Amino acid sequence: MSKLEIKAPMPGTFYRKPSPDSAPFKADGDDVAAGDVVGLIEVMKSFHEVKAEAAGKAIRFLLDDSDAIMAGQTIAEIDG
Amino acid sequence: MAVKVINPGLLTSVQDLGRPGYFHLGIPTSGAMDSYALRAANLLVGNEEGAAGLEAVFVGPKLEFTQDSVVAVTGAEMPVRIDGQEHPGWSAIPIKAGQTLSFDYLKSGARIYIAIAGGIDVPVALGSRSTYPIGALGGFKGRAIAAGDELPVGKAGRAVNGASVPESLRRKSPMPVELRIVPGLYDHRVTKASLDRFFEEEWKVAPEADRMGYRFKGGTPLEFVEREQPFGAGSDPSNIVDSCYPYGSVQVPGGTEPIILHRDAVSGGGYFMIGTVISADMDLIGQLQPNTPSRFRRVTMEEAMQARHEEAARLDKLRAHLG
Incomplete structure (x- = not known):
């Protein structure tokens, strides 16, 4: 079993939920399919979906909702 | 091709x-x-x-x-x-x-x-x-x-x-970033203590920053000098009678988040401007990521002109090297 990282394609503000009152896209420990949305990054007045490139198990987020994020920073890890 | x-x-x-x-x-x-x-x-x-x-x-x-x-x-x-x-x-x-x-x-x-x-x-x-x-x-x-x-x-x-x-x-981005500003034309609208604090505090680039304007957050809201708003100005103390907005001018709508107008900005409107970023620092703004810690430093027109000459000299060196 290998560890896969889901990285931020761009800098901005990271959100785990589609809207403030919604449930998070993924809860810690959830399994992930390739193409699943795991969060949003807000930058330049628009929101961009962050998708998992590969399937994996037991997602673990390394940062919280509304955290500042840099391009290339690891958002979450999954077991591949 | x-x-x-x-x-x-x-x-x-x-x-x-x-x-x-x-x-x-x-x-x-x-x-x-x-x-x-x-x-x-x-x-x-x-x-x-x-x-x-x-x-x-x-x-x-x-x-x-x-x-x-x-x-x-x-x-x-x-x-x-x-x-x-x-x-x-x-x-x-x-x-x-x-x-x-x-x-x-x-x-x-x-x-x-x-x-x-x-x-x-x-x-x-x-x-x-x-x-x-x-x-x-x-x-x-x-x-x-x-x-x-x-x-x-x-x-x-x-x-x-x-x-x-x-x-x-090649340009280096010093951290924290320092942007030099000549105060005016409406800096008299805020109290002296508030203006001083604006130049002392650390700000951060807001995620909304784009080609129209670079927005900053994290500093203390400005305190305005009380006045009866003149005819034609909006009711907020950050409003003025409409004026031209220079490239590089810094407006602070509501006194909370400064916005430096950049390449795709509007050319006029009704927000007071606390100052204008000097021409030598405008390129650097285009290289700022969201959340970059930044400071605004007050400079005189003479310092701004000196910085402009230094930028022009650097460009001449580049031309000589690649020409």
Whole structure:
């Protein structure tokens, strides 16, 4: 079993939920399919979906909702 | 020849040095936010300094070349790849027909400039090839580039394989970033204590910052000098009777989040301006990522002119090196 990282394609503000009152896209420990949305990054007045490139198990987020994020920073890890 | 857009990145547009002369009609200058980086990229591939190139913010595009050419990538630090192999930035790189130019994650800075020998040959609109997307003016069909576009490229000039910009002539972003501001024309609207604090506190680039304006947050809200709002001004103390907005002017709507107007900004409105960023620091703003810690430093007009001379001298050195 290998560890896969889901990285931020761009800098901005990271959100785990589609809207403030919604449930998070993924809860810690959830399994992930390739193409699943795991969060949003807000930058330049628009929101961009962050998708998992590969399937994996037991997602673990390394940062919280509304955290500042840099391009290339690891958002979450999954077991591949 | 043409360059095919496989993936446009986040927001990539054709830009040259801009469209001066129409700001009084509400049409912004547009053009490269980091004009020095665009000039350097053009000189590297043997173009005129003001040829049109691509400005890509945060995420690089993926481009396929249909003919042999020479490219250069300057500005932000973002690893350059041709058919997967890494190449240096700030250097002329030969690329062959059928090869693909792509990029890794952004490492520092915010915007890369891609110059292609011959320049992007889109039609000239009001004297410029720069894209102003909100006005659907200039660039490639008046918009950011999209997957499937074929960007026309002009005839290449002299070949310059192997040219490179020395480290000393590449912009470094000092951290925390310091932007120099000449106070005015409406700084009298805030109290002296509030104005002093504005220049002492640390601010951070807000995620909303874009080509129109760079917004900052994190400082203490401003305190305004009390007055009865004049006829024609809005009711908020940050409102004034409408005025012209200079390029680089710093408005603070509601007294909370300063916004530095940049290349695609509106030319006038009813917010007071606390000052204007000096011309020598405008390019640097184009390289600021969201959340970058920043300070504003108060300078005099004499200091601003001195900084402008230093910038001009650096550009002359670049021209001498690549000319």
